[in-house]
Amino acid sequence: MLWSVIRLLLAASVGALGASVALALLGFDQVPTETAVAVTGSATALFFALVVMVGALAPSAQTSRVLRDLDAADREDRIALAQVLFIRETGTEINDRPLCELRLLVAPRDRDPYTTAARTVVGVLEAARLLPGSVQVVVRANAARPEVVLVPDPPEPWALQARSDTRVRSMTSAPEWVEPPPRGRTRAGLVRIPAVLFVVAALLGAGARAWPERVQLQAWAAGEPRAELVGERASDEYLTVFEPGAARTVADDLVAAAGVSQLTSLSFYGTYAAADALTSPGATTTDSFWWSDGVAERRGPTLIQPTAEGLPAALFDVSTLDLTPVQLLVDQTPALTGIDLAAADVMVLVRRATNAAVTTPTEFAVSVDGDYHDAWITADATGAVVAMEGGAPGSPAALAAQANG
Known part of the structure; x- marks a missing residue:
């Protein structure tokens, strides 16, 4: 059951990973591409590793079940001697011990000899005991099927037979006994999952990953050009805080928190804001505050504290300041700089005036970082x-810089 659930989760994570890559290629991605691909890719790798591990452990689990009641197996003639024809490592290790596949010639008491394969974890001591040509004690889980399990510590009568046997040891060949896996099971005895369930799980994973982008995807499916939708997404991202009236709302939230x-x-900064404010009314220290997604919070003491002498000259009262210029300056910035803000980082800083050309107590400083x-x-x-x-060559900002030397 556990193996089945993990395999379905693997299918879902593969679907989510595929959706992440597709959304990144299309540009419809609210989650950062690197984050989305890393998370879904890691989940896929994890579930794949679990599938391999549980699949490798399945023979060990089956062995434990079969070996619980050897007395019953002996009464039902399911214990037999078997000659090891060859042994090879599968490449899988469990607890630092290799999982090996053995080719066995089995001589049961209730039917003719036959050959079959078995898997078991082999330690250093067992490796010397399982050499080709050696005779081992095995048990069938089902008398009507060929699969056998090696008995590591057989009852003494059977151990004695294995040591003294010459009949099985002298056999050179026997027909192979092959039976299809039990209905609804794999050859390892695990539950077989219909292929349609894997498809459904993958689609669910892809759907869960695409759900946050459903509005954009629906619009694209309805015929809206992808370039326009991607452009709207980028525009929305940088205008969140720069919309009309938003700066005042953000400032009021920060004042309430401070x-x-x-x-x-x-x-x-477009999608968030930061402020340095007095720690409390009349204080000579400052704290940092952060605003994001409509919530303002205190982050702790400002990294660089102002001096007591310099603090009064750095303070301004944001409650009496008109913040309309924040949005107006951002709107003018593309024309003034020649930089497309949809592909740039924008920051508007409000502070006491430091530029000699500014005649008001405070100033607005806009910084644009383009590609x-x-x-x-x-x-x-x-x-x-x-x-x-x-700014870009030929823009008003660039020409102004040239004019000022």
């Missing part, structure tokens, strides 16, 4: 741009 509105910095070009824009508290540098 219990103060006096900040030394406020940074917007090929970077740019920086500085604006005053009203959103008026006072300085630019970087």
